[in-house]
Amino acid sequence: MNQVLCSIKETMDMIADGKTLLIAGDETLLAKLPKGKWIGGTIPYFISTSKGGLVTQEQVFVTDISDVAASVTLKKYDQDDLGNVYVDAGDGGFSFIIIPASSPAHVSFALNAPNYKDFGSQPLVGWISGVLLDDLGKVKPKVFSGATGNSYEDEALVMHVDLIPGKTVDVGIVNIFEQAEGDTLTFNQDAFATEYVMVNGVKKNFAEYIAEQGLDTKLPLVADYYGALINTSFQAVSAEDGVSFYAPVFSGVRYKHAKSLSDYAAAFSKQLMDNNVAGKKIAFSCNCILNYLYSELEGKKTDPFVGPITFGEIAYQLLNQTLVYVDIHD
Secondary structure, three states, rough: OOOEOHHHHHHHHHOOOOOOOEEEEOHHHHHOOOOOOOEEEEEEEEEOOOOEEEEEEOOOEEEEEEEEOEEEEEEOOOOHHHHHOOHHHHHOOEEEEEEEEEEOOOOOOOHHHHHHHOOOOOOOEEEEEEEOOOHHOOOOOOOEEOOOOOOOOOOEEEEEEEEEEEEEEEEEEEEEOOOOOOOOOEEOEEEEEEEEEEOEEEEEHHHHHHHHHOOOOOOOOEEOOOEEEEEOOOOEEEEOOEEEEEEEEEEEOOOEOOOOOOOOHHHHHHHHHHOOOOOOOEEEEEEEEHHHHHOOEOOOOOOOOOEEEEEEEEEOEEOOOOOOEEEEEE
8 A cells, every 4th residue: 555646647647557556736736637546626725744845836646555455446425425434335344435625425424414314334435526726616626437438526535445355454543623612502503614603502693693602714613423533623713604514513402612722733743643653554644724724734745644635624524623644454
């Protein structure tokens, strides 16, 4: 299993050799790749072994899983049939998914994944593709299928992987955030945006509440799902338009604002060190663009984790401000 930045020529050679690849890179580069056993998504931000965090539109990041994949099936899903992703996964491996940011598939997956038939029956990991931040609103994120050679703006692409017998997959999450001791926040509907919030059971204008409390919106809302802490990150706060998020809030879930961090970058570094990865064979990892920005990861390494910097992370469901990794072992 290799995870490395490659030239387009090196990547073409790997595809020609029949390698099974997960690829992240600029749209102009992905569009040049031949058909083969690969799926890809657009993003120009990465963490590499040699250079640490960087922005490049001249190389692609390639994760080669050929030595653990017995066979793969590449499949495209739209917003209406994405609910079958776990049913289609089989029982001998895991599935890797890439979804374009802000696409119908992204919205549908974010809102509905926990209710999919057979949810969690097999590991589902992946990321939300994006664009250069300067191109937000100008260029649409895309996914690319090696099966067809085509790109897609509205659908998700999934590589269902049957592992070589004897191999096992573990999915890990690195999250630096914890719930603070403050107010309990709930919402009346599942949504990416809201005007109102229930604060300890009392309805309030959410933007006004954030201003009154002086909440740092670099810190997410955190929900406790039976011991797993799941973040919902703020996208924008406006007195006129309300509050929007990078992932939806759900009705019936209790949220708290995250504990404040005296040093975001130091907290992230400490969590990486505390996360017991010694001896693990990291087959894939991705990290959130918000962690990249707020921890100022450009030029910094996050060993042993390398890979794309994403507009959302997927470990069974959509996550925010999180690092997700896959450990494949005997």
